[in-house]
Amino acid sequence: xxxxxxxxxxxxxxxxxxxxxxxxxxxxxxxxxxxxxxxxxxxxxxxxxxxxxxxxxxxxxxxxxxxxxxxxxxxxxxxxxxxxxxxxxxxxxxxxxxxxxxxxxxxxxxxxxxxxxxxxxxxxxxxxxxxxxxxxxxxxxxxxxxxxxxxxxxxxxxxxxxxxxxxxxxxxxxxxxxxxxxxxxxxxxxxxxxxxxxxx
Numbered sequence: 001x002x003x004x005x006x007x008x009x010x011x012x013x014x015x016x017x018x019x020x021x022x023x024x025x026x027x028x029x030x031x032x033x034x035x036x037x038x039x040x041x042x043x044x045x046x047x048x049x050x051x052x053x054x055x056x057x058x059x060x061x062x063x064x065x066x067x068x069x070x071x072x073x074x075x076x077x078x079x080x081x082x083x084x085x086x087x088x089x090x091x092x093x094x095x096x097x098x099x100x101x102x103x104x105x106x107x108x109x110x111x112x113x114x115x116x117x118x119x120x121x122x123x124x125x126x127x128x129x130x131x132x133x134x135x136x137x138x139x140x141x142x143x144x145x146x147x148x149x150x151x152x153x154x155x156x157x158x159x160x161x162x163x164x165x166x167x168x169x170x171x172x173x174x175x176x177x178x179x180x181x182x183x184x185x186x187x188x189x190x191x192x193x194x195x196x197x198x199x200x
Contacts (some may be wrong), residue, residue: 047151048130061108072098135196
């Protein structure tokens, strides 16, 4: 059980924490087939999305700005009208909620500011890249697992999506069917064979 817990951490947790900042949202369409270029982009904390995934992030940001932000301000105003702020727990809660909301908005704006959309038709489908679905086989016990490589903000181990910034995700980038992937973990090295690559 401890082994699989550690594995889950290495599948979804990035090897270094990114810094989110607030700036104007933008996206860039790229048509690069060179793996080294993509690897350099990942190291600079660029995030790659499908058009649908990027739209979902933008819709969420618009919802937070246009609906949730005005509501948070209204909640604060209503709480302020209820009396002494030094003893007003409702006011404190509203302010705290507003702070969390602004933090979430800032994170989304930071993510969108470095977002890229890959032209799927230009990618080398023989290599594991962002949005590739990869089946791997654990060389020590023969267990097979299938994961989809996604941006950090889209990772969800329960649905088989792992971050390209995680140690295993980084190890899989650029690999082809038959390649061996070695990932260093606290208790040693884990080795996997790439069994199958698809893009769905």
